[in-house]
Amino acid sequence: MSRAALLVLADGRFPAGGHAHSGGAEPAVAEGRVRDADSLADFCRGRLHTAGLTAAALAAAAAHGLDPLALDEAADARTPSPALRTTARKLGRQMMRAARATWPSPELDALAAARPRGAHQPVVLGLTARSAGLGPVDAAHCVAYETVSGPATAVVRLLSLDPFHATAVLARLAPELDRVAEQAAEAARQGIDALPAASAPLLDITAEAHAAWPVRLFAS
Template identity: 85%
Template sequence: MTRAALLVLADGRFPAGGHAHSGGAEPAVKAGRLRDARDLEAFCRGRLHTVGLASAALAAAAALGLDPLELDEAADARTPSPALRAVARKLGRQLMRAARAAWPCAELDALAAAFPKGAHQPVVLGTAARAAGLGPLDAAHCVAYESVSGPATAAVRLLSLDPFQATAVLARLAPEMDQVAEHAVAAAREGVDALPAASAPLLDVTAEQHAAWPVRLFAS
């Protein structure tokens, strides 16, 4: 196992398309629920312990080698918003292209063939982590971090927030990211039926509203 591969996979410059998405931050800013660093921390904490946990567990399960077809169905069941399902598959497709270039392997090829329009992003990420020689905890950490770093980066652009404050938010959440990653792996080891299904209904509602905006800065 090489931890350097984890740095590559989690790097914001990895060409997987995540930079174009706010993780729900854009509609939260417009609604007045996200106005400053304190709001950002609360927003990211809620996202981390709901959709972040569910996604991290899916990625951990994929890294363990659980059936990706079952995992993709489980991801669909945990994503009630059609807009977010489309986003997850688009991001999965983009991540797949980058992962196959970086760590070519039969498992990634098979997943790409099974889902030509894209599998859910956490399932692809977990499979990519496995291809890179990483373990389930690495995959879970990567997803947990993504679940909060995306909104934090978006908030810098949306609010002209001081980037030092946004980074400080991520640093304060680091212990909770560790806890979420460990919880995700423990659940994944119990099988698909034991995967968490924590949800954030307001993110689903605002995602549908955001998708209908004629003008927006972020894709989601």
């Protein structure tokens, strides 16, 4: 494996469109549930262990070589919110374009052909990691990190939170990120039936509310 390839894939500047999404932080800020660095940390921790673990395991499974179409179906069943399914597919399509230009592979081509409107983003990311010669734990790390870095970055803009404080939140979560990535990769090794389905009721509910806002800063 190439450590540099992991840095390229995990880089927030990788052109896959993630910066436009708050990961549910925008409605949480609007409702006053996230208002400072402490509540941001609590939000990120909750998201990491629910939606984050589920997505990381899907990515690890794709990187491990499990059938991406079966994983895409498993992702649908784990995403009851249509707003979040739409977001995941939109991000998956953007990730696919970047991935095919960066690490082309027949597996990416096949998934792009089978899901022209986009597969779930974690599945695409996992397959991208595989095409880049990375492993399941790497893919899980990327997704787990995205799960918390998205909201942290968004909250800097939404609350004018000190970026140093937001980054400190991420740094303090590092040991838990490692554990979630390991847990995700371990589940992926056991096959599709072993994949976690951890979910967060408030994220699902507020995603639908947020999608109906007439004006918002972030797409999701």
